[in-house]
Amino acid sequence: MASALQTRDLRRRFGAFTAVDGVSLDIEAGARHAVIGPNGAGKTTLINLITGTIRPDGGDVLLGGERVTRVAPYARVKRGLARTFQINTLFPQLTVAESVALAIGERRGHGRSWLRPVAAQRAVLDEARQLLRSLQLEGDAAVTTRELPYGKQRLLEIALALATRPRVLLLDEPAAGIPSGESQQLIETIERLPAEMAILLIEHDMSLVFRFARRITVMVAGRVLTEGNPAEVAADPRVREVYLGEERHV
Amino acid sequence: MAAAPEAETPGVARPRWHPAELAFWIAPVAAFFAFPDRRLLLSQIFVYALFALSLDLVLGYAGILSLGHAAFFGTGAYTAALLAQHGWTEPLSGLLASGAVSAAFGLLVSLLVVRGSDLGRLMVTLGVGLLMYEVANQTSSLTGGVDGLGDLPIGALFGKIRFGLDGRAACAYSFAILLGVFLLARRLVQSPNGLALRGIRENVRRMPAIGVDVNQRLRVVFAIAAGVAGIAGAVMTQTTQLVGIDSLGFQRSAEVLIMLVFGGAGRLYGALVGATVFIVAQDALAGISPDYWQFWLGAVLVVLVLIARGGLLGALDALRRRVKRRR
Numbered sequence: 001m002a003s004a005l006q007t008r009d010l011r012r013r014f015g016a017f018t019a020v021d022g023v024s025l026d027i028e029a030g031a032r033h034a035v036i037g038p039n040g041a042g043k044t045t046l047i048n049l050i051t052g053t054i055r056p057d058g059g060d061v062l063l064g065g066e067r068v069t070r071v072a073p074y075a076r077v078k079r080g081l082a083r084t085f086q087i088n089t090l091f092p093q094l095t096v097a098e099s100v101a102l103a104i105g106e107r108r109g110h111g112r113s114w115l116r117p118v119a120a121q122r123a124v125l126d127e128a129r130q131l132l133r134s135l136q137l138e139g140d141a142a143v144t145t146r147e148l149p150y151g152k153q154r155l156l157e158i159a160l161a162l163a164t165r166p167r168v169l170l171l172d173e174p175a176a177g178i179p180s181g182e183s184q185q186l187i188e189t190i191e192r193l194p195a196e197m198a199i200l201l202i203e204h205d206m207s208l209v210f211r212f213a214r215r216i217t218v219m220v221a222g223r224v225l226t227e228g229n230p231a232e233v234a235a236d237p238r239v240r241e242v243y244l245g246e247e248r249h250v
Numbered sequence: 251m252a253a254a255p256e257a258e259t260p261g262v263a264r265p266r267w268h269p270a271e272l273a274f275w276i277a278p279v280a281a282f283f284a285f286p287d288r289r290l291l292l293s294q295i296f297v298y299a300l301f302a303l304s305l306d307l308v309l310g311y312a313g314i315l316s317l318g319h320a321a322f323f324g325t326g327a328y329t330a331a332l333l334a335q336h337g338w339t340e341p342l343s344g345l346l347a348s349g350a351v352s353a354a355f356g357l358l359v360s361l362l363v364v365r366g367s368d369l370g371r372l373m374v375t376l377g378v379g380l381l382m383y384e385v386a387n388q389t390s391s392l393t394g395g396v397d398g399l400g401d402l403p404i405g406a407l408f409g410k411i412r413f414g415l416d417g418r419a420a421c422a423y424s425f426a427i428l429l430g431v432f433l434l435a436r437r438l439v440q441s442p443n444g445l446a447l448r449g450i451r452e453n454v455r456r457m458p459a460i461g462v463d464v465n466q467r468l469r470v471v472f473a474i475a476a477g478v479a480g481i482a483g484a485v486m487t488q489t490t491q492l493v494g495i496d497s498l499g500f501q502r503s504a505e506v507l508i509m510l511v512f513g514g515a516g517r518l519y520g521a522l523v524g525a526t527v528f529i530v531a532q533d534a535l536a537g538i539s540p541d542y543w544q545f546w547l548g549a550v551l552v553v554l555v556l557i558a559r560g561g562l563l564g565a566l567d568a569l570r571r572r573v574k575r576r577r
Contacts, residue, residue, distance in 0.1 A: 072458070072463070073458040074457070074464070075463075077458065077459060077461035078461050085456075085459075089455050089456045090456065091456065092452055093452055094445075094452060096261055097261025102445050105445070106446065106462050107460075113442045114438055115441060116442075118445050119263060119265060120264075125262060128262075141261040142261035160456070160459075160460055161460075
């Protein structure tokens with residue numbers, strides 16, 4: 001069976017600077033894969049290449065074996081690729097319930113529907129309620145997003161991605177900005193995600209990476225330095241030198 | 251609160267008619283009977299309200315700044331005029347045809363508009379507006395140039411009711427069209443499509459990430475709004491039996507933008523309130539001196555934008571919230 005997500009020799013330059021320089025990843029269904037690397041390693045560019053917000057200079061992105069390198073970002077989402085954002089990218093004036101109902105309605109193809117009010121679409125609203133319950137956000141359904149506490153906004157980030165029912169989920173620093181003492185609920189949420197979903201985690205927080213990932217890719221200067229299971233990566237002296245040496249969390 | 255037939259979903263408002271809305275719609279009917287000699291003015295208010303409503307779909311809901319919206323108003327106005335002049339005098343079908351022509355033109359323009367940044371959109375819409383004005387100016391054999399077209403043979407409504415000088419038919423006709431389009435627009439903004447438009451306005455970067463083709467949605471709403479603007483223009487032509495080149499002018503684009511911002515964008519009613527206040531104030535003050543009118547218009551606009559973001563209705567909301575909190 002084809003991998004859930006594959007990149008083949010992805011390359012992207014910005015002027016003279018090569019941000020991503022021949023990155024090949026292979027993410028199976030159900031994978032718990034993390035990409036780590038120091039600042040400037042090309043992690044953000046890699047995410048943008050996978051989601052399609054920028055075009056590669058070379059190489060390919062495959063979703064479930066299908067080449068999607070030239071497919072628009074929204075169409076990749078329709079093919080089962082969802083992402084969360086490092087910096088909250090939410091709908092400030094929509095309520096929590098409206099936000100997820102919007103995403104669910106779009107997945108179900110109601111987005112172009114004109115005639116039935118959102119409030120009359122039982123199936124969408126029921127699904128929205130279930131999704132919010134699974135993330136312990138049900139009590140905040142009527143809260144306007146911008147009035148939601150930051151930690152819950154991080155959960156809503158994930159809720160919007162899950163509303164698209166992805167086969168592959170990219171989590172871009174999901175714990176960013178949350179004080180380490182308060183990240184427990186978020187970590188539990190991530191650990192409870194459906195087992196068959198392939199998850200690619202981009203994260204700075206090493207404790208989260210080593211707790212969550214079963215496979216880790218280390219990027220340095222746009223290239224893959226090494227890839228392996230957490231024990232292998234932690235034992236690799238090159239990794240210690242370029243990355244873990246700076247942050248003695250492990 | 252009355253029990254709803256279905257369970258409420260917290261956070262997703264059910265579309266209900268607020269008593270204030272009903273009162274709002276009774277007011278023009280009352281005005282029709284209370285001011286029988288001002289029916290032409292009323293009719294003008296309805297036309298501009300419809301035009302401002304169209305701009306609200308573009309600016310208030312889709313978040314596209316347009317400085318050339320009169321291009322579509324004028325397209326509808328001239329289409330209605332030319333149809334009548336060439337023998338298609340039945341008003342309702344002429345109205346629909348004018349709206350359709352304008353919507354098709356809007357779809358064409360939308361291909362250019364949705365690609366750009368805010369500034370790009372501003373320039374494209376401004377450019378299209380100027381271009382249409384010059385086209386009408388240069389093709390004077392068809393459009394009458396700067397003189398426009400007058401004495402248009404507009405047929406009777408349903409074959410019976412003629413648009414007379416007293417403005418009775420004009421007033422009722424334009425009100426009925428406004429109400430009809432408003433009901434459709436209200437439906438649209440409460441639909442999933444409307445929610446998606448709010449999503450686009452709130453955070454355009456997130457929308458592709460939940461699987462939405464943003465540009466496609468913007469093209470559709472822009473075309474719909476262009477159609478509504480065209481209908482407004484056609485109503486203007488039909489009820490006055492003439493069309494002037496100013497219906498395509500930059501002044502008209504600017505006025506409708508002022509009306510909308512004045513009333514409050516993104517809430518449908520703001521367009522209606524803004525147009526009403528604008529036309530009534532213009533009528534009252536222009537008698538004194540036209541320059542005077544522009545002066546006060548400018549002053550009020552600046553003050554309103556500075557102290558009350560969200561226009562008149564935005565200010566009203568803020569006031570209501572404050573009163574509620576004090577209790």
